[in-house]
Amino acid sequence: MTKLILTTMELCGNKCHACAIEEEGQIMELRLEAAARQSILGNIYVGQVENIASNIQAAFVLIAPGVRGYFPLQEAEQVIYASGKAPGSPLRPGDQILVQVSRDAMKGKLPALTANLNFTGKYLVLTTGEKKFGLSGKLSGSERHTLSGWLEAEAARPDKEYGLIVRTNAAQAEKAEILQELSYLKSLYEKVAVNGKSRTCFSLLYETEPVYLTTLHDIYSENLTDIVTDDPEIFQQITSYLKETSPEEESKARFYQDKLLPLYKLSRMENALDENLAEQRRVYCDPADRSLCLHRCKQREIYRKEKSRRNLSQNQSGSS
Numbered sequence: 001m002t003k004l005i006l007t008t009m010e011l012c013g014n015k016c017h018a019c020a021i022e023e024e025g026q027i028m029e030l031r032l033e034a035a036a037r038q039s040i041l042g043n044i045y046v047g048q049v050e051n052i053a054s055n056i057q058a059a060f061v062l063i064a065p066g067v068r069g070y071f072p073l074q075e076a077e078q079v080i081y082a083s084g085k086a087p088g089s090p091l092r093p094g095d096q097i098l099v100q101v102s103r104d105a106m107k108g109k110l111p112a113l114t115a116n117l118n119f120t121g122k123y124l125v126l127t128t129g130e131k132k133f134g135l136s137g138k139l140s141g142s143e144r145h146t147l148s149g150w151l152e153a154e155a156a157r158p159d160k161e162y163g164l165i166v167r168t169n170a171a172q173a174e175k176a177e178i179l180q181e182l183s184y185l186k187s188l189y190e191k192v193a194v195n196g197k198s199r200t201c202f203s204l205l206y207e208t209e210p211v212y213l214t215t216l217h218d219i220y221s222e223n224l225t226d227i228v229t230d231d232p233e234i235f236q237q238i239t240s241y242l243k244e245t246s247p248e249e250e251s252k253a254r255f256y257q258d259k260l261l262p263l264y265k266l267s268r269m270e271n272a273l274d275e276n277l278a279e280q281r282r283v284y285c286d287p288a289d290r291s292l293c294l295h296r297c298k299q300r301e302i303y304r305k306e307k308s309r310r311n312l313s314q315n316q317s318g319s320s
Contacts, residue, residue: 004219006212006229006238008035009264011273017234019215020269027272033211040101042208044117044192046082047071047099048201049091059091061099061113064202069113071099078115078129082197096201098193117193119185119206121245122217123170123178126185127163128193136168143171150175154182162189169218177246184245213241224249230256230263 005020005027014034021029040063047061050068059071076091083096091097103112116129133155135144147166148155155164170178188206196205209217212234216227227249229235235255242250256263264270 001225002219002223003226003228004216004224005263005267005269006215006227006231006234007263007267007269008231008234009262009269017211018264018269019212020267020272021215021219022267027267027269030269030272031211031215032273039104039208040111041104042101042118042206043204044098044100044196044206046096046196046199046201046203046205047113049093049095049097051093052091060110061097062202063099063101063111063113069099069101069111070109071113071115075115075129080115080117080128080193080197082199082201098196098205100206117189119188119192120214120217121167121181121185123167123173123181124185125165125167126189127165128161128189130163131161132163133165134163135166136170138168139166139171147171147178150178151182162193177248181245210237213237216241224252227253228256228263229253230258 001024003022005018005022007018009016009018011032015036017033017035019031020027045063047063047069049071050060050062052059052073054073057073059073059076060068061071062068073091077088079087079091079095080098081087081089081095082098083094085095097115098117099113099115100117101111102114105111114129116127119126133148133151135147139147147170151164151166154160164182192205196203199205212229216238227238229238232255235253239250239253242253256266258266
């Protein structure tokens with residue numbers, strides 16, 4: 001029996017989205033993301049090649065005025081042009097291309113860009129770079145055989161311009177769920193990778209999903225009995241997502257209302273965070289948000305040291 005808890009909470013003075021996976025009343029995994037997070041990881045843009053540095057085998061691509069990223073030239077053959085150039089043409093300064101952010105800017109480094117656009121669902125990943133069919137190595141032989149059979153017609157299509165990867169989660173899904181998600185990802189591909197070729201330079205074609213939707217992708221659905229949130233915006237987004245991708249699971253979502261006892265208090269999320277940070281396990285933070293977790297951990301360490309000091313002082317006073 002697995003419950004997915006999605007809420008917002010204050011962490012070191014910052015508002016965070018918190019996602020907890022609870023099994024038998026115990027939080028087994030916790031994911032955090034700053035609500036005001038400015039990460040562009042996963043976003044897809046119509047970028048413009050600013051210049052090419054052959055000595056480092058890279059191009060510098062503008063994804064917004066004054067915002068550039070690092071693009072490896074080894075991916076030039078996979079580029080989808082938005083400037084009317086034929087696929088496979090040599091990359092030149094001024095070319096407009098579709099790129100996805102594969103790594104945020106960090107420690108003085110520019111964000112890394114890729115031409116291999118990825119559209120990730122709960123069971124499948126659709127890619128534009130490798131136009132092959134693949135299955136997760138964690139799937140058993142029988143699962144691979146069944147899933148390959150369900151997707152045989154799609155995998156064998158000679159005209160498709162994308163690749164397909166079957167995720168481990170697919171082992172828990174019915175054929176109808178797999179095919180429904182495939183249809184959703186193909187429509188997303190059409191909207192972004194096909195229609196995006198006619199969009200203007202610096203257009204944001206796809207914005208990465210917040211942590212609560214990516215967590216919903218990742219969790220196994222077989223034992224998931226409850227998806228609960230007390231945030232109206234989160235509730236609206238997850239119900240819309242489920243309605244579009246997994247209508248049979250929409251009934252699992254419910255809205256919690258209690259002004260006197262917030263959901264993060266009810267689920268003892270703060271305690272779980274402190275315990276997990278202390279034991280260095282099962283807390284996932286985006287790199288941009290990790291300082292919040294580390295600050296929380298440091299606060300708890302200071303508190304423990306201060307408490308230990310007070311206890312020692314009291315013991316010494318009692319002995320004298």
